[in-house]
Amino acid sequence: MPFLSIAIDGPAGAGKSTLARRLAQEIDFLYVDTGAIYRTVGLFVEKNRKNCVDSNEVIPLLDKIQMRIAYAEDGLQHMYLQGEDVTEEIRHNRVSQYASQVSAIPEVRSFLIDMQRTLAKEHNVVMDGRDIGTIVLPKADLKIFLTASAEKRAKRRYQELLQKGSNLPFEQILEELIRRDEADMNRSVAPLRQAEDAVLLDTSDLDLEESFLALYAIVKEKFDL
Numbered sequence: 001m002p003f004l005s006i007a008i009d010g011p012a013g014a015g016k017s018t019l020a021r022r023l024a025q026e027i028d029f030l031y032v033d034t035g036a037i038y039r040t041v042g043l044f045v046e047k048n049r050k051n052c053v054d055s056n057e058v059i060p061l062l063d064k065i066q067m068r069i070a071y072a073e074d075g076l077q078h079m080y081l082q083g084e085d086v087t088e089e090i091r092h093n094r095v096s097q098y099a100s101q102v103s104a105i106p107e108v109r110s111f112l113i114d115m116q117r118t119l120a121k122e123h124n125v126v127m128d129g130r131d132i133g134t135i136v137l138p139k140a141d142l143k144i145f146l147t148a149s150a151e152k153r154a155k156r157r158y159q160e161l162l163q164k165g166s167n168l169p170f171e172q173i174l175e176e177l178i179r180r181d182e183a184d185m186n187r188s189v190a191p192l193r194q195a196e197d198a199v200l201l202d203t204s205d206l207d208l209e210e211s212f213l214a215l216y217a218i219v220k221e222k223f224d225l
């Protein structure tokens with residue numbers, strides 16, 4: 001029996017990972033966070049002190065990267081880089097820009113695409129990212145485009161970072177988020193956009209619980225749960 005896939009795309013800070021992870025737990029699917037994969041490549045470029053916008057510096061590194069994805073008992077996705085667990089480290093704010101910049105390099109995207117497709121071939125997945133419904137899994141059983149206004153997304157990220165002890169100013173977070181949105185939407189390969197057959201879910205006026213219920217309602221209707 002073929003496996004089922006749910007693709008969730010959208011801009012940074014729309015709540016994709018939190019909602020997708022919870023959805024996956026609820027329906028017993030594997031949650032695949034593709035942003036974490038790009039972040040791991042970004043971190044590797046940073047660690048090697050290469051310029052992440054220069055494809056001539058980044059592409060040769062792809063042969064050297066040893067990246068592994070592993071799932072803990074609780075479904076938490078761990079990323080390993082050269083044997084080291086970098087799950088926490090890739091979340092740092094500085095890695096976000098690296099990830100966004102390396103993700104605009106076509107060779108980086110094609111290097112990572114098989115890894116993502118293989119996971120969907122072997123498991124029922126909820127996969128989140130920027131191009132899942134458009135490029136990685138164009139035949140996904142359900143596609144959702146999750147978004148919210150830039151201010152709301154920046155506010156959520158600000159609060160999230162605050163809880164982790166960071167005191168980055170709100171203005172800086174908003175500015176970086178808008179910059180990343182623009183880069184992700186305007187790159188020539190696999191730009192962030194809503195697939196034609198994706199269901200749009202705007203969570204600007206919803207809290208986390210309401211967002212989850214709205215997402216779950218779409219899934220329930222689609223799969224007749």
Ligand code: DC
Binds near residue numbers: 039
């Ligand atoms: O979802 P995230 O913030 O962890 O993603 C980090 C960056 O990786 C994001 O700015 C763009 C890139 N990315 C991508 O290009 N394609 C994906 N499927 C997932 C992430």
